[in-house]
Amino acid sequence: MEHLFHAGDNLEGLAQLAESGWRVDLVYVDPPFATNHEFLMDSERANTVSASGELAYADTLTGDDYLEQLRLRLEAIRSVMADDGSVYVHTDVKMEHHVRLLMDEVFGARNFRNSITRIKCNPKNFNRYSYGNIKDTVLFYSVSPNRIKWHPQEEPLTDEDAVSRYPLVDDTGRRYATTPLHAPGITRRGPTGGLWRGMPPPAGRHWRYTPDKLEELEEAGLIEWSRTGNPRKIIYADQSAGKLPQDVWMYKDPQRPSYPTQKNAAMLERIILTSSEPGDTVLDCYAGSGTTLLEAARLGRRFVGMDDAPAAWEVTERRLLDAGVEWGALGEVFKNASGREHQERVAAHSGSLSSGATGNML
Ligand SMILES: C[S@@+](CC[C@H](N)C(=O)[O-])C[C@H]1O[C@@H](n2cnc3c(N)ncnc32)[C@H](O)[C@@H]1O
The missing domain is CATH 3.40.50.150 (Vaccinia Virus protein VP39)
Structure with a gap:
């Protein structure tokens, strides 16, 4: 060089x-x-x-x-x-x-x-x-x-980062966080504005993924349902690429x-x-x-x-x-x-x- x-x-x-x-x-x-x-x-x-x-x-x-x-x-x-x-x-x-x-x-x-x-x-x-x-x-x-x-x-997560960013722990001891499966904005045409499992996205919002992809996430055990029936995506700390x-x-x-x-x-x-x-x-x-x-x-x-x-x-x-x-x-x-x-x-x-x-x- x-x-x-x-x-x-x-x-x-x-x-x-x-x-x-x-x-x-x-x-x-x-x-x-x-x-x-x-x-x-x-x-x-x-x-x-x-x-x-x-x-x-x-x-x-x-x-x-x-x-x-x-x-x-x-x-x-x-x-x-x-x-x-x-x-x-x-x-x-x-x-x-x-x-x-x-x-x-x-x-x-x-x-x-x-x-x-x-x-x-x-x-x-x-x-x-x-x-x-x-x-x-x-x-x-x-x-x-x-x-x-x-x-x-990306920088590796410190132990402190893992605790603050992934505050939840599952039955096996894995640390995780959840994020909403819908985002602001209405999709008028297209699958992310339609029903998934008979459910429309909340008012003024659209699904972050197509119904097929949501189904895949559900089958992979990557969706957590709240008591009120609100689905959220699970993200595990040990799969994080680090922090930007x-x-x-x-x-x-x-x-x-x-x-x-x-x-x-x-x-x-x-x-x-x-x-x-x-x-x-x-x-x-x-x-x-x-x-x-x-x-x-x-x-x-x-x-x-x-x-x-x-x-x-x-x-x-x-x-x-x-x-x-x-x-x-x-x-x-x-x-x-x-x-x-x-x-x-x-x-x-x-x-x-x-x-x-x-x-x-x-
Ligand atoms: C703050 S030091 C740089 C230190 C460097 N970042 C390092 O890690 O070693 C600034 C340098 O700029 C050089 N310098 C200042 N004015 C200059 C000029 N007009 N032309 C070339 N070099 C200059 C100085 O000689 C000095 O070595």
Whole structure:
């Protein structure tokens, strides 16, 4: 798989990508949050905000300057995305409303899908005049309102979920819940508006299934009759595929990060599996330690990564090489080439993040 990396400003990398005609299916970006901090790291550990060590990256643009440079990059990202593409932008509680307005402007408010709350750490005991902040936000948009890749990843039920969602227990000890066999709305023509076992659906409602299917459910013992003769469908907890993910996610930051503000790889796994397909291209143009790139490669997607910080290149390169992943330098691959030729040339490249030379370390 032909992975690509641009070691430099992402505006320049995105312009090269746009020129190439390459289309990206999924974008996850975790840009600086206008914290006005310099993020440092030493060889031992990469604290989120370290008091000493070498500069990993500076997050010192604030206010209008911050928003304006981000707007340019969001526009550039939009220009390289496929029509059925999805984009996830990580931001924090101080910037989320500003960034959401930018996203509405660039991607369109009707393409807003979710503002995901991410629980990022354990509860804090800071002595401040406010509640502990343990969350940040991932804004999820699509390029088109109706065309989108969507493969939600069901989560296993916890014991607590099983008890609250399936409160009933049958004679054999199996946990279950029941749901109505009719739904709002009248079917004027068609079997779901007619009689089943001599019974019409209740006023203003229709059967959820045809009489044949209702009979099948009855024979399979999957209908429970109330004392007043109301039938309900039985759903067993042990046959549940799990629960669909909601918009509050628990993906705490790694305890021992290799890079400041490194994100949880499992969160990227969820995003990539839900919003892309094998062989698709995943872009992270604020790659940091390469979390998105590693997950994309592991899940059989092609990555395009970008970062302008040498410390990020070093960590990303180490993580990719440890995982046996090869890549090409975007500039080299796209230089003097266009259209299909890029794709062919990409296949021939692999190597260092900074130089693009095959197999070179930094
Ligand atoms: C919050 S960190 C990303 C962390 C990453 N999600 C991870 O899991 O390691 C933001 C990164 O964006 C990079 N960055 C900031 N501005 C950039 C720009 N204009 N072009 C390329 N990279 C940039 C910084 O160097 C930094 O590595």
